[in-house]
Amino acid sequence: GAGVSQTPSNKVTEKGKYVELRCDPISGHTALYWYRQSLGQGPEFLIYFQGTGAADDSGLPNDRFFAVRPEGSVSTLKIQRTERGDSAVYLCASSLKGHEQFFGPGTRLTVL
Amino acid sequence: GQSLEQPSEVTAVEGAIVQINCTYQTSGFYGLSWYQQHDGGAPTFLSYNALDGLEETGRFSSFLSRSDSYGYLLLQELQMKDSASYFCAVREAGNMLTFGGGTRLMVKP
Numbered sequence: 001g002a003g004v005s006q007t008p009s010n011k012v013t014e015k016g017k018y019v020e021l022r023c024d025p026i027s028g029h030t031a032l033y034w035y036r037q038s039l040g041q042g043p044e045f046l047i048y049f050q051g052t053g054a055a056d057d058s059g060l061p062n063d064r065f066f067a068v069r070p071e072g073s074v075s076t077l078k079i080q081r082t083e084r085g086d087s088a089v090y091l092c093a094s095s096l097k098g099h100e101q102f103f104g105p106g107t108r109l110t111v112l
Numbered sequence: 113g114q115s116l117e118q119p120s121e122v123t124a125v126e127g128a129i130v131q132i133n134c135t136y137q138t139s140g141f142y143g144l145s146w147y148q149q150h151d152g153g154a155p156t157f158l159s160y161n162a163l164d165g166l167e168e169t170g171r172f173s174s175f176l177s178r179s180d181s182y183g184y185l186l187l188q189e190l191q192m193k194d195s196a197s198y199f200c201a202v203r204e205a206g207n208m209l210t211f212g213g214g215t216r217l218m219v220k221p
Contacts, residue, residue, distance in 0.1 A: 042211030056206040103154040
């Protein structure tokens, strides 16, 4: 079956702009996670959804970052007033059982 | 604070066995996972240990000692395609994962 998909695969933007990153989880997976990964480092947790609600958003670095999952399936990560330090690969994962997470290919965000 | 320590790089030859260690210090602990990530690719799940002991899945095995806050991933009969980064990750409350910095494994012929 289809895996987790993320769009766009690459996003280049200018400092101060607004961006939206989309994640389509595996059908039927109730849990959805956002991580970001900088070069040479492990993924860093941002936010976790169980169904439509954000169960844990403790990893969001500041209030410029926001994520939604209005119908319990697709999720959008929104970043306002982007900064150069936001440049990273943003990974989405979904799961049915808690311990096995299926990751998408990521969106590479570059802020110029 | 929360931290996971693993070696940054390991090199081994084809057909050999390699062990990647992980020590962790986290506020919550439900289990230890291992993920593989090829350059430019997505992390893929390899194994999970919630209880002490060894879990075997084909050529890969993973071990956990909760009392020592320690685990390892054992890769046997190494193949060139095993060259990748390997991450240990602690599963905490709410199923979030806290990842280590990754171990880059280079398999040489």
